[in-house]
Amino acid sequence: MGPDPFPCDNERMSNTPIGRPARRAERPAYDRDSLLEVAVAVFNERGYDGTGMEDLARRLGLSKSSIYHHVAGKEELLHLAVTRALDALFAVLDEGPAPDTSATVRLRHVVRRSVEVLAAELPYVTLLLRLHGNSETERQALARRREFDHRVADLAIRAAAEGGIRDDIDPHLASRLLFGTVNSLIEWYRPDGNLPVPTLADSLTAVLFEGLSRQGAAGADPGRPSGRVQD
Amino acid sequence: MGPDPFPCDNERMSNTPIGRPARRAERPAYDRDSLLEVAVAVFNERGYDGTGMEDLARRLGLSKSSIYHHVAGKEELLHLAVTRALDALFAVLDEGPAPDTSATVRLRHVVRRSVEVLAAELPYVTLLLRLHGNSETERQALARRREFDHRVADLAIRAAAEGGIRDDIDPHLASRLLFGTVNSLIEWYRPDGNLPVPTLADSLTAVLFEGLSRQGAAGADPGRPSGRVQD
DNA sequence: ACGCTAACCGAATGTTCGGTCGGTACACAA
DNA sequence: TTGTGTACCGACCGAACATTCGGTTAGCGT
Known part of the structure; x- marks a missing residue:
């Protein structure tokens, strides 16, 4: 069975880098910048040390492991x-x-x-x-x-x-x-x-x-x- | 063997609640206030979420478990x-x-x-x-x-x-x-x-x-x- | 001498953390 | 049709986390 097309918990749907052809199931893909934007928002809400990769994943509507497809890790997000x-x-x-x-x-x-x-x-x-x-x-x-x-x-x-x-x-x-x-x-x-x-x-x-x-x-x-x- | 009298890593020696009779091995005991003072200093250096009980213990010159003799836990220190x-x-x-x-x-x-x-x-x-x-x-x-x-x-x-x-x-x-x-x-x-x-x-x-x-x-x-x- | 208590400790508990791994789904090019 | 790259996922891992437990030590009242 394929992945559930709407497991989202978050508030995206109109995001920046929409794959030109409607990708997969209406889910716009992230690039480093749009991912960073969301991550920084969460860091500021809960504090950097108080934020887990799971918190980020939930807000992104992704799994934890998918984040590592875009960035090397938590610290790179901070660095950027x-x-x-x-x-x-x-x-x-x-x-x-x-x-x-x-x-x-x-x-x-x-x-x-x-x-x-x-x-x-x-x-x-x-x-x-x-x-x-x-x-x-x-x-x-x-x-x-x-x-x-x-x-x-x-x-x-x-x-x-x-x-x-x-x-x-x-x-x-x-x-x-x-x-x-x-x-x-x-x-x-x-x-x-x-x-x-x-x-x-x-x-x-x-x-x-x-x-x-x-x-x-x-x-x-x-x-x-x-x-x-x-x- | 008894506890090493000077395993300290910290900078106390002239602290508030000195046991009236020279206690144990020159080691002044903590009370909630003096412990809180040290803990808050560490919280501010590393951030509350960035501070582990081990960090506190090291600065206090105590073991982790000893902290729980004085306070209920990390969150009580924050509350105080x-x-x-x-x-x-x-x-x-x-x-x-x-x-x-x-x-x-x-x-x-x-x-x-x-x-x-x-x-x-x-x-x-x-x-x-x-x-x-x-x-x-x-x-x-x-x-x-x-x-x-x-x-x-x-x-x-x-x-x-x-x-x-x-x-x-x-x-x-x-x-x-x-x-x-x-x-x-x-x-x-x-x-x-x-x-x-x-x-x-x-x-x-x-x-x-x-x-x-x-x-x-x-x-x-x-x-x-x-x-x-x-x- | 005895028991009591405050102050402390080392070892262990279960949980959460950041991060890895082997995959799948799909668009697109050849 | 097959191959390639992008985007993603569930299952897992070792380390670090806050906290607990079963002690030991030393001073004090009696």
């Missing part, structure tokens, strides 16, 4: 995902305004574009930001991510030296607040909500850069000298 | 940890200035105190913020956390209605930016660094509340509006 996220983030640093522009403007550009990348590659970046370093794959990704953070911190320091950041706040702290806020988007931002990315990017950069730009006596305690942030 | 974090956070909401104070002032208080709680209970809050909902314990904790977020959002809406938040930014977005930034502290703040908690709390509240309070010329150019200061 975080590489995609990191490549997108580094592209932001390398594009941008010319290096002779003011650091303040360049920093603002990096923040805004990072918000856009986060929104566009949300599942992949989410997975990246939740790594623990339990395998070599994870440690290499974390190392690349630290490199990114470091280059942003450099930019913040240069912006502070220009006077673009109020001098009662340490530039290291400034860059951590900046990218802490940006990265925290993965915890709540959903592209299907009714908050468009440009609005989000406008509001976030406005709030943070205005708050960071000028000396303020806006609180119960007037600004006191700021401590240093370590790496 | 997240309950501690949630209790500390809700205490912030329930203490605070009297309910007849302006919402803006109360919101500012909640943000500042939350920073302090995050710093004081850092490992426990970190574990809480990284849950996925894979077990009933996790789902209940996430529900309590949503309740917290909801009460903060209410406060932000009231603050906006008072005019404490610039009206070109949705109060829901404001509360997400606020607590996104606060929660992102777990990703980088380390109490053993040289950034004191009061300085951190001052800087964070100053940047965010100044950025949120004044109407901005939120264009593409670096912010340079002259603003009035509220509060």
Whole structure:
């Protein structure tokens, strides 16, 4: 007896790589990209370590062993995902305004574009930001991510030296607040909500850069000298 | 042959509950709290799902089976940890200035105190913020956390209605930016660094509340509006 | 000296994990 | 018709998992 044509438990039926001639029994075949997309969604729901290959198989509507026809294993899925996220983030640093522009403007550009990348590659970046370093794959990704953070911190320091950041706040702290806020988007931002990315990017950069730009006596305690942030 | 008195692999020797009379072979016994402290540290390093009881045992300098003398199992450790974090956070909401104070002032208080709680209970809050909902314990904790977020959002809406938040930014977005930034502290703040908690709390509240309070010329150019200061 | 209990251990339990293997079904080309 | 490649499957494997069990050891009250 042939395989049951509808053992599906999942919600596909209109998927990307439909075999040109109606394949087998209306079941669109997976390629690495469409499989990765589903896998990353499950990783983000249950956590990478909390997800079993059986969980993936169920969501894909495949058997466990079929996954290994498309990818070498669980860790390759992780590698593909975080590489995609990191490549997108580094592209932001390398594009941008010319290096002779003011650091303040360049920093603002990096923040805004990072918000856009986060929104566009949300599942992949989410997975990246939740790594623990339990395998070599994870440690290499974390190392690349630290490199990114470091280059942003450099930019913040240069912006502070220009006077673009109020001098009662340490530039290291400034860059951590900046990218802490940006990265925290993965915890709540959903592209299907009714908050468009440009609005989000406008509001976030406005709030943070205005708050960071000028000396303020806006609180119960007037600004006191700021401590240093370590790496 | 008795148990090897020093099979330890860990870094204890000066621990909390030292048996009054020098116990056994210089080995301080664990109680639930000191064991929990170590366990939560390991959970945060490797992730809850990525941590095996063997990992815990190694760090504790105990055998796997000994852990079950102190707690019912892995999940109870998680429960103890997240309950501690949630209790500390809700205490912030329930203490605070009297309910007849302006919402803006109360919101500012909640943000500042939350920073302090995050710093004081850092490992426990970190574990809480990284849950996925894979077990009933996790789902209940996430529900309590949503309740917290909801009460903060209410406060932000009231603050906006008072005019404490610039009206070109949705109060829901404001509360997400606020607590996104606060929660992102777990990703980088380390109490053993040289950034004191009061300085951190001052800087964070100053940047965010100044950025949120004044109407901005939120264009593409670096912010340079002259603003009035509220509060 | 005795029994009690807290604190611990090594060995084993059943289960779940990521991954392998030998196949089948089918489209398509020769 | 036969052969080839893609997509898939059920059955299985060894390792790792959380947990249990039957102990042993040492201090304390009596």
